[in-house]
Amino acid sequence: MERAVFDEAALQTDVDAKITAALERLAVAMHKSLWEAAYAEDLTATQAQFLTYLASMGNTAVSMSDLAHRFGLSLATVSEAVRALVTKGLLEQRRSANDGRVREVRLTMQGRRRVKALLHWADAIRDQVAALAPQAKGLLLDSLLELIARLQQAGLISLTRQCQTCLYFQPHRHTDPTAPHHCGLMNQPLPLTELRIHCPDHQTRPPAPSPSAPSP
């Protein structure tokens, strides 16, 4: 029988279990850093994530369902966090001009000032990433983006605008190990370190057709 991921024996011998356990360690480090930055600002980790995400969107308003989709939360949880942020004066909420049924949120001026203290919550982790060898960074980015694309296909994470889920992405078209993939839009090889996680030109690739059912 297959051993559970965190089974001691699996962690000695099973590379899949070891990678999964390593990701869990990374998730703990990320959550700890985010939680500490949020706590210092008298916010929850979810509230801090909403503020930093909205800051990354500039002046663009984001719908409640977009927030739920991006962070894998229920609408009820999003509503609760948004209500608390509106009460603190950090977010404003209004009906969408395009569809009155849709509620959108954006940062207030006070929210823009406050979010500055949160924007560097992941710097300590990035410092350690920066210390990796350049070749290791390309391979790691490629592997992580492929894993994220698989998690998205399995319904475990929301769609990202990254190369591996893009219509224009042509994997392993070149023999150069430092730039094996190709962007059909730019019509040029993509160095591993230049793979995009949030590309403005991303076009979602339609799902592969399911294999036809065997004839009776």
Ligand code: SF4
């Ligand atoms: S358009 Fe952007 S996301 Fe798509 S393959 Fe090219 S660089 Fe990657």
